[in-house]
Amino acid sequence: xxxxxxxxxxxxxxxxxxxxxxxxxxxxxxxxxxxxxxxxxxxxxxxxxxxxxxxxxxxxxxxxxxxxxxxxxxxxxxxxxxxxxxxxxxxxxxxxxxxxxxxxxxxxxxxxxxxxxxxxxxxxxxxxxxxxxxxxxxxxxxxxxxxxxxxxxxxxxxxxxxxxxxxxxxxxxxxxxxxxxxxxxxxxxxxxxxxxxxxxxxxxxxxxxxxxxxxxxxxxxxxxxxxxxxxxxxxxxxxxxxxxxxxxxxxxxxxxxxxxxxxxxxxxxxxxxxxxxxxxxxxxxxxxxxxxxxxxxxxxxxxxxxxxxxxxxxxxxxxxxxxxxxxxxxxxxxxxxxxxxxxxxxxxxxxx
Numbered sequence: 144x145x146x147x148x149x150x151x152x153x154x155x156x157x158x159x160x161x162x163x164x165x166x167x168x169x170x171x172x173x174x175x176x177x178x179x180x181x182x183x184x185x186x187x188x189x190x191x192x193x194x195x196x197x198x199x200x201x202x203x204x205x206x207x208x209x210x211x212x213x214x215x216x217x218x219x220x221x222x223x224x225x226x227x228x229x230x231x232x233x234x235x236x237x238x239x240x241x242x243x244x245x246x247x248x249x250x251x252x253x254x255x256x257x258x259x260x261x262x263x264x265x266x267x268x269x270x271x272x273x274x275x276x277x278x279x280x281x282x283x284x285x286x287x288x289x290x291x292x293x294x295x296x297x298x299x300x301x302x303x304x305x306x307x308x309x310x311x312x313x314x315x316x317x318x319x320x321x322x323x324x325x326x327x328x329x330x331x332x333x334x335x336x337x338x339x340x341x342x343x344x345x346x347x348x349x350x351x352x353x354x355x356x357x358x359x360x361x362x363x364x365x366x367x368x369x370x371x372x373x374x375x376x377x378x379x380x381x382x383x384x385x386x387x388x389x390x391x392x393x394x395x396x397x398x399x400x401x402x403x404x405x406x407x408x409x410x411x412x413x414x415x416x417x418x419x420x421x422x423x424x425x426x427x428x429x430x431x432x433x434x435x436x437x438x439x440x441x442x443x444x445x446x447x448x449x450x451x452x453x454x455x456x457x458x459x460x461x462x463x464x465x466x467x468x469x470x471x472x473x474x475x476x477x478x479x480x481x482x483x484x485x486x487x488x489x490x491x492x493x494x495x
Contacts, residue, residue, distance in 0.1 A: 146411045148216075155198070155213055159220035162193060167224035169460050175227035176323035179291045181263075182227045189228065190260030196234055197258035199352075200242050204254045210418040211352070215359035215410060222363030225463045227324040229263050232287035235356040236349040237264030237296040240303055244345025249305060249338065253294060265292035266349055267330055272299040277339065279304060279332045280312075285474075289328025290317045296349065297330070297337070303345040304337035311335060322470035324463070351417060351428055353475050358410045358431040361439035361471050365406060368442040368464050369399045372449050395449060399442045406435040426488045433481035439468040 190196035199214035200206025256262030272281025312335035413431035416424040443465040
């Protein structure tokens with residue numbers, strides 16, 4: 144695949160990388176983890192000062208009218224710093240569901256706030272929730288940033304519903320979460336009034352955007368793991384030599400680089416396929432999510448080991464990357480499930 148950014152996309156990438164490298168510090172991320180998992184100042188800068196919240200949403204709803212490639216560019220930059228933002232749940236999944244499947248009134252009511260970052264939306268789904276008319280009862284587990292959400296975008300009984308967080312019958316229980324930059328909650332509804340989206344496929348758009356953003360975050364995180372480990376290898380002296388000069392160390396770094404370059408191709412293939420509504424989009428998305436997040440986990444594990452004793456301490460940022468990588472591996476479908484979908488899509492059938 145011969146892929147290159149346009150001048151506009153390259154400018155967006157430079158802007159996003161510069162913004163996150165200057166503002167998404169480890170200290171701020173850890174402070175957000177101790178609160179609700181959101182760096183509010185960073186979120187304000189991203190959505191309002193830079194105006195990047197609506198980059199992949201139509202101009203008709205207040206967005207920039209760009210596509211999934213541009214959204215993936217932002218996710219990669221955020222992932223490189225393990226930024227504590229609701230980008231995946233609010234801007235990618237929830238906003239895409241409303242933009243693709245909501246009525247004009249629903250879009251006007253919710254999308255401007257989501258784009259501006261003043262409204263945080265959180266997606267969830269339940270196979271057991273019951274629906275009676277426009278009221279829902281049941282539990283929705285593992286809702287990202289559910290404890291901070293103003294709006295829930297919930298899938299139940301084959302439809303997607305909008306439920307304000309302050310609607311009657313809504314209760315939210317915070318869950319213990321490994322990746323504290325993306326805390327989960329259980330949302331319980333008891334006869335709660337809900338507003339259905341007209342398009343029954345709205346959640347599919349949300350899920351596809353979620354897979355892509357998860358893969359792009361993982362790509363950014365994996366590259367950051369490699370870059371930081373290379374920097375350490377050039378500074379740490381052992382036996383009178385830089386540790387990066389030892390053959391075994393160099394081989395591990397080379398393995399990381401090879402996997403990252405393969406993941407990069409998978410992510411941009413998936414983004415392009417989604418933008419072009421390609422017949423290969425499903426294969427590309429399943430492949431990108433599984434391969435990129437596995438690559439991130441491998442690189443984060445190597446980062447800890449190649450940093451030696453300091454890498455095993457909680458004070459080192461390697462653990463932030465490791466926890467994010469493990470969370471991305473398991474969210475939105477396990478990677479074994481994604482690989483099984485690829486196998487079925489290429490015709491292996493029951494052999495998968």
